[in-house]
Amino acid sequence: MFLLNMKLRSCNFFFIFFLVCIHSGFSQQTRESLEREKNENLNKIKEGQKILKETEVVKNATLGKLNVVKRQINSRVKFISTLKNEINYINKEVIDLNLVINFLERDLNKLKLEYGEMIYNSFKSNSSLNKIIFIFSSKTYNQFFRRIQYLNQYLEIRKNQVKQIDKVSKQLNNQKDNLIKRNNDKKDLLNQEIDENRSLESLRKKQSNIIQDLNRKQKKLRKEIESRKKALREVDKLIAKVIRDELRKKDKDTSLSIEDDDLSEDFEKNIGKFDWPVISGFISNKFGDNNHPILKNIKIKNDGIDIQTKKDSRVKSIFSGIVSTVAFIPGMNNVIIIKHGNYFSLYARLKNLKVEKGDVVKSGDYLADVITNNEGTTELHFQIWKNNIKLNPEKWIYRK
Incomplete structure (x- = not known):
C-alpha cells in the first residue's frame, strides 16, 4: 500500500x-x-x-x-x-x-x-x-x-x-x-x-x-474646398487624357495588350500587399465621399486617398512600370502618373522630382518628395486606376 x-x-x-x-x-x-x-x-x-x-x-x-x-x-x-x-x-x-x-x-x-x-x-x-x-x-x-x-x-x-x-x-x-x-x-x-x-x-x-x-474660419474653409475641387478636376482631366492615349497605343499595337495583361496580372496578385508610397504616415482622407470635419452637411469627394506624413518624406513607386506623365497642377503641385499594364498609380503634391516621362521604374524606386504646404501640413495625394475605373487605394496597400 x-x-x-x-x-x-x-x-x-x-x-x-x-x-x-x-x-x-x-x-x-x-x-x-x-x-x-x-x-x-x-x-x-x-x-x-x-x-x-x-x-x-x-x-x-x-x-x-x-x-x-x-x-x-x-x-x-x-x-x-x-x-x-x-x-x-x-x-x-x-x-x-x-x-x-x-x-x-x-x-x-x-x-x-x-x-x-x-x-x-x-x-x-x-x-x-x-x-x-x-x-x-x-x-x-x-x-x-x-x-x-x-x-x-x-x-x-x-x-x-x-x-x-x-x-x-x-x-x-x-x-x-x-x-x-x-x-x-x-x-x-x-x-x-x-x-x-x-x-x-x-x-x-x-x-x-x-x-x-x-x-471661426468657415468662410476661408469654403474657399479651400472650392480650390481643392478645382485642383481635383484638373487631376481627373490629366489622368483621363493619359488613359485615352495609352488605349489608343494598344489599338494600334496588339502586342502592347499582351504585355499589359501580363503586368496587370502580376499587379493584381499584390492586392492588399503593396507597400505604402511613403514610409510613415496615416490616411487623413479616405476614398469616396467624406464629411467635412468642420462644415456641416458638406461632403468632399476623393478619387484616391490622402496620406499625411513627415516633412520631406520620400515617395516610392508601389510597383514596376513606366512613367506615363509628369505634370504641374495648381493646388496639387507636381503630379506623377505611372502605368502598370492596365493599371495606373498617381502621386500628387510632390517636389524634388527624380523621374521623367518615359522612365522605367521598379517597385520601391524613389520618385520625389512630398511638399509641405503653407499651413505646415505634409500630405501626399495617391490614386489607383484600372484603365478608366477609379479604385480604392486603401484596399491595395497593406493594412498598418
Whole structure:
C-alpha cells in the first residue's frame, strides 16, 4: 500500500509539473500577442507626435493639425485599451499563479511528510538482518521474489522522492518569482495607464480648441474646398487624357495588350500587399465621399486617398512600370502618373522630382518628395486606376 501511495504521489507530481508548463506556455503566447499590439499602437503614437510637432510650427488652427490630433486620440484610446487588456490578463495570471503555488506548496508538504515516514520506517528496519529475515520468511517462491522486488522498489522510490522534493521546490520558487514580477508589471501598467489618460485628456482639449478656431474660419474653409475641387478636376482631366492615349497605343499595337495583361496580372496578385508610397504616415482622407470635419452637411469627394506624413518624406513607386506623365497642377503641385499594364498609380503634391516621362521604374524606386504646404501640413495625394475605373487605394496597400 505504501508503494502504491508513493507511485500515486509521483504521478501527481508530474501532473502538476505538466500544468505549470502548460500555464507558462499559454501565458507566454498571450503576453507576446498583447505586447505586440501595444508596441504597434505605441509606434503609431510616436509617429503621430512627430507629424503633430511639424504642424505646430504654424500657430494657427489647421485641418492638417486637426487630422493629426484626431489620429493621436484614436491611437491613445487603442493603446489604453491594450493596457487595460494586459492588466486584466495579469489579474487572471496572478490568480492562476496563486493556485499553482498553493498546489505546489501542498504537494511539497506531502512529499516531505512521506519522505519523513520513509526515513522513519527505514530507521526502524535498518538492520540488514531484518531485511534478510523479511525475505527468507517467505512461504513461497513467488512471495520470496515479490519481497525482493518490493525492497528494490522501496529503495528506488526513496531516491526519487528526494529528486521530486527538489524539483517541486524549484518550481515553487520559480512561480513565486513569477508572481512578484507580474505584480510589479501590473503596477507599472497602472501607472502608465494614468499617464496615458492624462495625455488623452490633453489631446481632447487641444482638439476642442482647434475645432473652435476653425469654426471661426468657415468662410476661408469654403474657399479651400472650392480650390481643392478645382485642383481635383484638373487631376481627373490629366489622368483621363493619359488613359485615352495609352488605349489608343494598344489599338494600334496588339502586342502592347499582351504585355499589359501580363503586368496587370502580376499587379493584381499584390492586392492588399503593396507597400505604402511613403514610409510613415496615416490616411487623413479616405476614398469616396467624406464629411467635412468642420462644415456641416458638406461632403468632399476623393478619387484616391490622402496620406499625411513627415516633412520631406520620400515617395516610392508601389510597383514596376513606366512613367506615363509628369505634370504641374495648381493646388496639387507636381503630379506623377505611372502605368502598370492596365493599371495606373498617381502621386500628387510632390517636389524634388527624380523621374521623367518615359522612365522605367521598379517597385520601391524613389520618385520625389512630398511638399509641405503653407499651413505646415505634409500630405501626399495617391490614386489607383484600372484603365478608366477609379479604385480604392486603401484596399491595395497593406493594412498598418
